[in-house]
Structure formats: structure tokens, C-alpha cells
């Protein structure tokens with residue numbers, strides 16, 4: 664069974680306007696509200712690919728109720744800890760430039776934190792847990808290290824998609840796959856990359872430091888896979904970007920969903936790239952038929 668953990672879910676409030684003018688009243692031309700947060704996005708894509716997952720984390724207030732209702736309407740099993748504070752709302756501005764304003768997240772009490780750990784008691788060696796996105800400020804990013812210890816103690820595998828030094832610290836526990844984007848990878852190792860070639864040694868470093876597989880996503884510049892000492896490149900597919908929010912999460916979902924079935928990392932990478940690309944070219948997360956259409960166009964070559 665695949666579990667996803669979203670410690671800090673969000674309603675993604677997507678607003679469209681022709682030009683965003685700072686310091687003035689801006690009027691939207693249209694808007695949408697989506698259930699968001701990285702782990703939740705992974706569960707939503709998995710469901711579209713007919714892969715079952717259970718979404719875990721913290722949800723509270725009217726915002727939390729909205730997310731739960733939307734996930735249940737998509738037949739996604741949920742087992743969130745109900746919290747006293749409201750789940751955050753993240754604003755995604757689609758305009759002449761794309762901007763995002765993400766909340767710090769609600770207060771999580773000690774009892775709510777303990778209730779979350781109790782949910783992990785069900786994990787077994789047959790499970791994979793996808794940990795994705797920020798932790799609410801009240802928990803702190805180091806909380807992930809305790810969660811990983813618990814997952815390992817239960818004998819389960821984990822996948823981690825978070826920013827910063829906690830990602831690096833998690834590598835020693837052998838995550839199944841990690842997927843920093845090129846900017847996150849540069850920030851982790853304190854380097855700036857001018858070309859794809861310059862990224863490659865750092866992708867192998869992720870494996871040397873403990874990751875079983877690593878992908879590096881590069882938005883409109885494609886993606887890299889590091890597997891069994893080899894490097895693979897997937898060239899970006901051309902298309903019209905509608906909303907790239909969740910492209911990275913879709914890529915993780917595609918990889919994990921396929922890897923669970925075939926244990927073939929290259930096949931899983933292809934599905935990951937297809938899901939990420941299809942989401943970038945969709946208003947919400949991608950639908951299954953579009954993922955299939957894009958998948959036929961993905962070309963992967965060994966570098």
C-alpha cells in the first residue's frame with residue numbers, strides 16, 4: 664500500500680489576471696480552489712492512474728473540511744488527524760508572471776502530533792510512504808526525521824520530497840527515490856548550475872549519500888534519472904503551460920505508482936515525466952487520458 668503524508672496541506676487558491684500590479688487593487692478574471700499540498704497532489708495523481716493510496720497528515724477547520732470532501736469525491740482514502748486550527752490557504756497568481764504565497768501552516772498541538780505518530784503503527788514492510796512538502800512552522804522541518812525513524816522501525820520504505828538540509832539528512836535512511844529540482848539541488852550543495860552536465864555529479868552524489876534512485880526535475884528543460892550508476896535524460900516536451908503547480912508532485916506519483924508495479928526505474932521515470940508534463944499543461948492536476956497521450960511522446964536516452 665502507498666501512503667502519502669502531507670503535514671501542511673493547503674487549499675490552493677488559483678487566481679488568474681492579465682497583469683499583477685503591486686500596490687494596486689487587482690481584479691481576477693477567473694479563479695479556482697483545489698485541494699493542495701504535495702502529498703495530497705501525489706494521492707490525487709495516483710488515483711487517476713488507478714493506484715490506491717491513503718492520504719495522511721493534519722487537517723483542520725473549514726479549509727480542512729473542504730480538502731477532505733474533495734479528496735473523498737475523488738475516491739481517495741484519507742486518515743488525517745483532525746486539528747483545532749484551520750488548514751492554510753496558498754495563493755497561486757497566474758498572470759504575466761507566476762507568483763505563489765504559501766502559508767506557514769497551523770499550530771499543531773502535542774496531542775495532535777502524537778495522534779499522527781499513532782497512525783503510523785499500521786505500516787509494514789509492504790508499504791511505501793511518500794513524505795512531501797513543508798512541515799507547519801509549529802512542528803519544524805526536523806519533525807520529518809522522527810517520522811522517518813518511525814517508518815523505518817515499522818520496516819516500510821519511504822520517498823521524500825522536501826527542501827533543505829533535512830532532505831540531505833534523510834538520505835542515510837535510504838529513501839526509495841528523491842526528486843529535487845535543479846534549483847533545490849543547487850541550494851542543497853551551495854552551487855549554481857549553468858548546464859545539465861554540471862548537475863550530473865550531484866545527482867550521483869544523492870545516490871552515494873544513500874538514495875536508491877534520484878530524479879532531478881528541470882521544468883521546461885526536462886529531467887534526469889540516476890539509477891544503478893547510470894544517468895538518463897528525458898528531454899522536455901513542448902506544449903502550453905497552463906499551471907505548473909504540482910508538476911513535481913505528479914512526477915513523484917508517476918514514478919512511485921509505476922515502480923510499485925514493475926520495479927523498473929526507467930519505466931517509472933518515463934511515467935513520472937509524463938505525469939509532470941501533463942500536469943504543467945493542465946489547469947488542475949493532469950487527467951489519466953492526457954498522461955497516456957504525453958507518455959507516448961517521452962523520449963529517454965542514457966547519457
Ligand SMILES: Nc1ncnc2c1ncn2[C@@H]1O[C@H](COP(=O)(O)OP(=O)(O)OP(=O)(O)O)[C@@H](O)[C@H]1O
Pocket residue numbers: 844879880881882883884885886899900901902904907908909910911912913914936938939940943
Ligand atoms: N514548462 C514545462 N514544459 C515541459 N515540461 C515541464 C514543464 N514544467 C514541468 N515539466 C515536466 O514536469 C517535471 C517536473 O516539473 P518541475 O521541475 O517544475 O518540478 P517542481 O519544481 O518540483 O514543481 P512544483 O514544485 O511546482 O510541483 C519536469 O522535469 C518536466 O518533465
Ligand SMILES: O=P(O)(O)OC[C@@]1(O)O[C@H](CO)[C@@H](O)[C@@H]1O
Pocket residue numbers: 671673675698699700701704753765766795796797798908909910911912
Ligand atoms: O509550502 P510547501 O508545502 O512547500 O508547498 C505547498 C504547495 O505549494 O506545493 C504544492 C505544489 O507542489 C501545492 O499544492 C501547495 O500549495
